[in-house]
Amino acid sequence: MTETSFPGWHGTTIIGVKKNGKVVVAGDGQVSLGQTVIKGTARKVRRLTPGGHDVVAGFAGSTADAFTLLERLEAKLEATPGQLQRAAVELAKDWRTDKYLQKLEAMLIVTDGSLLLVITGAGDVLEPEHDIAAIGSGGNFALAAARGLMEADFDAETIARKAMQIAADICVYTNGNLTVEAIDA
Incomplete structure (x- = not known):
């Protein structure tokens, strides 16, 4: 099918907020096909526990691609227990150089409570400024809102x-049905 005959999947807003020793990752539940909401209760934020070390991950993009990346991240974390940044860099290198992985269309926000990272298919492992990361179709709206709320007397979960x-x-591809996971530093 061509791009014009198949409108493509849209949706998802994922945000990570780090404040006062806690990191919260929140994601909406909407999956859309073109202008139609296919599902409103998708769960796009997961807690992983490779090697007994908790990591929270949220994804935007193709669900199958995201699950492939989460499985790869989990394997990298099992090989390097407690070293999220190293595992993220190794995943990004594989994602960038492996011909199969290069075709995957997703982005990840991951945290171990200490680091908050965005991992992209362009080979980026980014630690965002201002202790906020946001991805997906409504990511910029959520990012701007969270930046405005950071100086208020709210905790990370309330801000998220x-x-x-x-x-x-604001974003028609984002709903208010949230999955929220918190992790302490």
Whole structure:
């Protein structure tokens, strides 16, 4: 099918907020095909426990591609227990150089409570400024909202929830059905 005959999957807003020793990753539940909502309760934020070390991951993009990347990340974390940055860099290198992985269309936000990282298929492992990371169709809306809320007397979860609500109010590919995972530093 061509791009014009198949509108493609859209959707997802994922945000990670780090504040006062806690990191929260929140994601909406909407999956859309063109202008149609296919599912409103998808779970795009997961807790992984490779080698007994908790990592929270949220994904935007193709679900099958994201699950492939999460499995690869989990394997990298099992090979390097407790070393999220090293595992993320190894995943990004594989993603960039492996011909199969290069075709995957997804992005990840990952945290172990200490680091908050964005991993992309371009080979990027980014530690965002201002302790906020956001990806997906409503990511910029959520990012802007969270940046505005960081100086208020709110904890990380409240900021993430409020930012996601603002994104859901603006972005038609984002809903207010949230999955939220928190992890302590």
